[in-house]
Amino acid sequence: MMSMNSKQPHFAMHPTLPEHKYPSLHSSSEAIRRACLPTPPGLVAAHHGAAGQVGAAAGLASICDSDTDPRELEAFAERFKQRRIKLGVTQADVGSALANLKIPGVGSLSQSTICRFESLTLSHNNMIGLKPILQAWLEEAEGAQREKMNKPELFNGGEKKRKRTSIAAPEKRSLEAYFAVQPRPSSEKIAAIAEKLDLKKNVVRVWFCNQRQKQKRMKFSKYFCTPKYNREMRPSTLTNKANMRTE
DNA sequence: ATGCATGAGAG
DNA sequence: TCTCATGCATA
Numbered sequence: 001m002m003s004m005n006s007k008q009p010h011f012a013m014h015p016t017l018p019e020h021k022y023p024s025l026h027s028s029s030e031a032i033r034r035a036c037l038p039t040p041p042g043l044v045a046a047h048h049g050a051a052g053q054v055g056a057a058a059g060l061a062s063i064c065d066s067d068t069d070p071r072e073l074e075a076f077a078e079r080f081k082q083r084r085i086k087l088g089v090t091q092a093d094v095g096s097a098l099a100n101l102k103i104p105g106v107g108s109l110s111q112s113t114i115c116r117f118e119s120l121t122l123s124h125n126n127m128i129g130l131k132p133i134l135q136a137w138l139e140e141a142e143g144a145q146r147e148k149m150n151k152p153e154l155f156n157g158g159e160k161k162r163k164r165t166s167i168a169a170p171e172k173r174s175l176e177a178y179f180a181v182q183p184r185p186s187s188e189k190i191a192a193i194a195e196k197l198d199l200k201k202n203v204v205r206v207w208f209c210n211q212r213q214k215q216k217r218m219k220f221s222k223y224f225c226t227p228k229y230n231r232e233m234r235p236s237t238l239t240n241k242a243n244m245r246t247e
Numbered sequence: 248a249t250g251c252a253t254g255a256g257a258g
Numbered sequence: 259t260c261t262c263a264t265g266c267a268t269a
Contacts (some may be wrong), residue, residue, distance in 0.1 A: 110265045114248060126263060164251055164267050187259080205259090206252060213262070 070218065073127045074120060080134055081118040087141055091115050098137055106133055120218040127218060167207065171197045175204070179211050 066072050084094060099108040109130075116122045117130050151209035167175070173198055178185065185193065185208065194201040214220060 053266075112249080112265055113263080116264090119248080120248085122264095123262070129263085162252075162266055166250080166268090184260090203251080207250095209262095210251065216262090243260090 042071075067131075068124075068128050070124065072217070073131065074123075076131055076135070077118050077120055077127070080138060083138055083142065084118075087145065091118070094134070094137060097141070098133060101131065101133075101136055101140060103136065122218060123213075123216050124218055124221060133138065165203055167199065167203070171199060177205055179208065183208070183212060183215075 005053070058173075069144075084091075090111070092111035093115050095109040095111055097108075098106060113122075113130075114134075117127065117134060120127065122130070178193055182189065187205075190204050190208070191201050194204040197204070
């Protein structure tokens with residue numbers, strides 16, 4: 001049942017980026033952390049007032065560390081976004097610019113990932129791993145603030161476009177109902193559900209996997225279940241170039 | 248901003 | 259098979 005895989009955080013391993021080999025990045029992630037920056041100016045160790053409550057609820061002691069403290073991550077993410085926008089750089093720009101940092105084992109990231117980092121919709125560990133990298137980029141970008149970032153990157157052939165499956169609302173509601181009573185259905189159960197909803201078994205399986213991942217995102221984790229955080233869970237809009245232009 | 252998907256690694 | 263980090267495609 002609870003096969004809580006306590007695995008190490010690993011990074012990029014995308015099939016669509018042959019440029020990098022991604023050699024066990026997490027091994028060098030600590031090196032990056034050290035090699036990068038000391039600690040943010042005044043945002044370090046915000047308030048530990050709520051930390052006690054959360055820590056108790058979580059039954060953890062490690063989150064007291066300023067580098068893994070959810071509040072510190074939250075503060076950094078917010079500051080990161082603000083400064084990125086100040087620089088007039090999009091999430092996609094940041095993602096591709098990361099490759100220019102030449103950090104061993106660190107290639108580019110997608111707009112999706114940068115977006116999720118800023119909105120805290122990543123796992124706690126994922127946030128911790130990405131923070132030093134994005135922090136390094138931010139420093140570089142602000143250091144070379146007077147120069148214009150260039151990202152040519154234009155090579156397109158005739159690749160097969162992936163088609164995204166769309167699960168209809170009724171089916172989705174059913175899935176959610178099943179998930180509520182059993183987040184981890186057996187293979188057989190999945191097959192049964194798939195047949196009932198007339199969906200491919202794999203689609204149902206992946207849906208459950210993704211649903212479980214959602215529960216583990218920072219915003220929905222135990223660290224952020226207090227009314228206060230729920231209130232501040234609102235999504236922002238000033239992110240894309242389009243929105244920035246709209247001003 | 249987010250839904251569905253992939254693939255490495257672990258079990 | 260699952261988890262986990264991540265991304266393409268799309269709303």
